[in-house]
Amino acid sequence: MNKYHVVSRLGYGTFGEVFKARELSTGRLVAIKTVFTGPPGKEDKTKYERELQSLLALDHKNVLSLIESFTHKQRFIFVMPYFASDLYRVINRMPVPLPESKIKGITLLILRGLAHCHNKRIIHRDIKPSNILISKTGNIILADFGLSRFLNFPPRMFHSTHPRNGVQQSSPEQLVDAGPQNSEEATGTSPPAISKPSLGSHVSSSNTRPLLSHKVVTRFYRSPELLYGSQTYDYSVDVWSVGCIVAELFRLRPLFVGETDIEQLYTVISALGTPYADLDEAKAHHVENHPQTKGGSAKNVPKSPQSTGRNKETVPPNYWPEMVDLPDVGKITFPETKGVPLEHLVPNASRQAISFLKRMLVYSASQRASADELLFDEWFYSDPLPETTDIFPCSLIC
DSSP states (O other), rough: OEEEEEEEEEEEEESSEEEEEEEEETEEEEEEEEEESSSTTOOOGGHHHHHHHHHHHHOTTTBBBOOOEEEOOSSEEEEEOOOEHHHHHHHHSSOOOOOOOHHHHHHHHHHHHHHHHHHHTTEOOOOOOGGGEEEOOOOOEEOOTOOOEEOOOOOOOOOOOOOOOOOOOOOOOHHHOOOOOOOHHHSSSSOOOOOOOOGGGOOOOOOOOOOOOOOOOGGGGOOOOHHHHHHSTTHHHHHHHHHHHHHHHHHHHOOSSSSSSHHHHHHHHHHHHBBBBBHHHHHHHSSSOOOOOOOOOTTTOOOOOTTTTTTTOOOOOTTTTTGOOOOTHHHSSSOOOHHHHHHHSTTSSSHHHHHHHHHHHHHHHHGOOOOHHTTGGGGGGGGSSOOSSSSSHHHOOO
16 A cells, blocks of 8 residues: 555445545556455455456456555455546536437447446446546546446347348447557556456356346336346346436436335336236337427438337337246235336437437346447437547536
């Protein structure tokens, strides 16, 4: 720790503390996260091992990098680039929503980082605005992997040729710009080389899905299956969280707000409608709506590889065949409701943006698009195109 001078404390919790510090040899600002491990001989490595493994495995400019790590006085220390702002602070400072082109840009950068995590078989499990950091140049950084886990199965396969239109697509690795790690952008120097563990060192080869804790993800961004106690969920819980954040960027307030888990679930059901395991029942009870929403014209802009039918809604969002297997379904009942059109909940969003949100905010995890698939959504190819540079005015991030 004598390499760093602590400037101030940024936060604290049950895990430990986070400090803003300055590296004495270079003068650069860093963030130091300390995790209490316990007295000698009784160290609890589970408090930091998963986060460490995740950070070592990831290397993407939209994902937080690790400068170094070490133990110090019964604490495990993470040293990471320092970022002065995050999406939570920015949203709360906005007098009005950003233009849709900039919301697209923010979403695109989040999905690039998330797709990288999922392709490394890492599930984040706490995607929320305060865990999305913003660099001084406006880059988006996915952070805080304290609840992350490696899964022993990959995300759903991304098909290079869509069966409906036969259009050959580039692979996600070609379209998703990985670029340099964010630490270079933040400091102007490369971090020390850190050896990365092989995937096999923390991913089981078993085909049996591991049982996972459902007590993850901040409540406003927690998916319905988690609220019903699922322990066999997958990467799609992160996708639900991203959908909530995109809606929040349009609304400047969270989409689903509950003070308790039961109230949170009621809020989600009130919006999406009562879920049904039977498709015909779901269709019969889902709200009928054909709102006139504004939308950008797709003329004279690049066409999405999936623009011919890819986003056409085939099942209503209240169709949930997996609900019969969830532990807490049936323990509490809610009044039957047809739900509220998403267009009414996010009135500032264009037609393409609403279609994009509907691919994430559905009950059934199997019906949610993957992060890779969302990168090809027609919303990103329609006018106005995404702005990924100079997204935020200085008044919001300085």
